[in-house]
């Protein structure tokens with residue numbers, strides 16, 4: 658399922674990221690692409706081992722850590738340090754699938770990419786085109802959100818970024834390994850969590866219905882989580 662998370666970064670955060678990115682060295686985006694996607698990828702990136710890239714990745718990780726919707730929807734076990742990309746006019750990323758397994762920089766661990774994310778850093782009126790096109794079971798979804806907003810989608814989806822025809826589209830993108838690998842189970846848990854939150858608006862936390870729903874949520878997570 659596609660999930661839109663508004664306001665992951667504040668306006669101040671977005672301005673800070675853009676100022677730092679504006680004075681950073683951009684390189685060909687193919688540095689992190691797999692064999693097939695390298696042939697499909699025409700964009701620019703900040704190297705993740707650059708000091709600017711690391712500082713901004715830490716900022717995004719910090720904001721993700723306290724974002725309740727991201728934690729409920731992705732149920733992250735490991736998060737790849739966010740990368741930063743840019744598509745100037747004429748740039749695009751043709752249809753591809755993200756690599757299933759990625760080395761986690763500097764850790765000796767690997768990460769299975771269950772959930773893909775794009776966190777937008779450009780406002781909608783700053784560029785034309787540049788839609789993230791995600792193929793899911795309901796057809797192709799076209800995604801373009803305001804700066805600071807993020808989309809989560811199953812990493813199993815074929816996706817592309819349509820050509821930018823005016824301006825420049827800047828974003829952060831990364832992958833999460835989820836405690837719950839299966840997208841259907843993960844989506845059910847997220848919807849269940851949202852229903853519990855709704856129920857707690859009108860019932861006290863010690864109400865038997867709230868206790869029962871909370872117990873079932875945790876027991877389902879216990880059944881399905883892999884650590």
Ligand SMILES: O=C(O)CCC(=O)C(=O)O
Pocket residue numbers: 742750755775789816818828830
């Ligand atoms: O720029 C985006 O929104 C997506 C980037 C992407 O699909 C990738 O780098 O694999």
Ligand SMILES: [Fe+2]
Pocket residue numbers: 753754755816
């Ligand atoms: Fe991708």
